[in-house]
Amino acid sequence: MIKVTILMPVYNGSRYLQRSIGSLTAQTYTDWELVALDDESTDDSLSVLKQLAAADKRIKIMSKLNDGKGNTARNISIMSKEAEGDYIFYMSQDDYLSADLLQNAVSRAEETGAEIVIPDMLLANADGSTEQAKGSFAPDGDYSTLLSGEEAFAACIDFSIHGFALIHRRLMFAADCDTSYFDSDEYNTRVQYLRANKTAFCHGTFFYYQGNAEAMTKKFAPKQFQRLNTALMLGKKAEQEKMKKEVMAKMRRWQMQVYLNVLMLLFNNAGNMSRAEYKEAVKRFRQFEHGVRFGGYRRSTLKGFGMYEKALAMVYFACGTCRHLSLLHSAYKRLKR
Template identity: 85%
Template sequence: MIKVTILMPVYNGSLYLQRSIGSVMAQTYADWQLVALDDGSTDDSLSVLKQLAAADKRIKIMTKTNDGKGNTARNIDIMSAEAEGDYIFYMSQDDYISADLLQHAVTRIEETGAEIVVPDMLLANADGSTEQAKGSFPPNGDYSILLTGIEAFALCIDFSIHGFALIHRRLMFANDCDTRYFDSDEYNTRVQYLRANKTAFCHGTFFYYQGNAEAMTKKFAPKQFQRLNTIVMLGKKAEQEHMPKEVMTRVRRWQMKVYLNVLILLFNNAGNMSRAEYKEAVKRFRQFEHGVRFSGYRRSILKGLNVYEKALTIIYFACGTCRHLHMLHNVYKHLKH
């Protein structure tokens, strides 16, 4: 069996494929396979993929009809049919990796037996510059650290460790991976950290590209309100696993921060949504508001929030919702401007 499979969904990514797949082809570690799923591209992505596959037989191409959902978890599930590796690495069509990443990661697997190995991660800009982000490097810069499942789960809640890691296939392709929501992959990654025998860290850099103006994360879409569903699932998973108080505190604080971020998304885009889309968004807010209980965590949640977030959170604690504060938000934006 091949040691490593890289999964890459592709949609209108022809501008980036030579660099992203080229960075895989340049790896000093040779025992890899790349599965690229063309998701109904309307540019020449498929043609570029075929050219690259002709140059390197380790590249496997799959195709599907685009369903407009942009569901990464579902695409991972589809690509699993062709993935032969013991360990799986996911990257987007515009991301790229340093030539030594896979070698460092596989070496660390052999040294530790870890089911997840996390490389460094830098944000890459369109002008070629890079910058650090939260979770770019191991906790306290310690590459020797080995985390238990609960420790890794706690840190990945707020991306104190990032999710672009080499992950054992038993975790990546578990039968209960969720594929319902556009960001189910973020929920699945956190569960993978929880279930791993241990998480290790290695040198080698994953470059998370920020310069694609057409990327799904750069534009508003009503499906982004599905984040409320996945964050509710995450809280329920933590409850089911009887997480310690300090871990549950991190979960509850993150749930509130996501709620506030999605709330501002609603405020800023309500006028661009159809009536049906708005009703669906409100339905998701109600599911969150009925499904998450913050009692016992309120004081600790307020720590680390900015003044505006604290004000909204206090209102939420008092009223159980902040959905009716659109006018207040507009006043805040005006004063801030």
């Protein structure tokens, strides 16, 4: 059986594939396969994939019709049908790896028995420069750290650890993985951390590419309001698991941050949305507002917020919503210019 399967959805990514897949063929560890899923690309991505697969039999190609939803979790579910590895590693078409990443990750998994191993992560820019982000390295720089399921869940809520990891297939392909929303992978990854026997860390760098202006994280789309549903689900999961008060405080703070970030999307893009899209967005806001209770966590929720965020959050606590503040937001934006 293959040790590691790399999953890579591809959509109009031909300009990046030589580098991303080249970083796989350059790995010092060789017991891997790549499952690449072409999402009905309109550029020559499929042709590039076929050329690369002809040169390296470890590369498998799948294809699907593009449904316009950009649902990573659903794509992972599709690719699972061809994945043979004991461990799974997910990467986008424009990301790339240092040559020692897989070797270090597999070695660490074998040394510790950990079902998840997290490598270093750097943000990679179009000009070739890199930047650190929160959670780029092992906690406190200690690569001997081993986290329990609840510890890893708590750490990944606010990205104190990132989600690009070597993950055992029993976790990655669990039967109850959610595929409902475009960012359901955010929910699934955090639940995978929760269910893992332990999470370890290793050297070797995952380069998370930031220079693709066409990436779905860079452009507004109405599906981004689905983040509210994912945040609501994660809060419910924490409640079901009876998480400690400090973990719940972190969860509520993160949920409020998601709410406010998505609220800015509504304020800034409402005029470009159809009536049906706007109604759907409001429905998602209402589901969140009715489903999340901040009682007992209001003071801790405000920690780390700027003055504007604090003001909005306090209005939310008083009124149960901030959706009526679009005019105030417009005035605030004009004053900041």
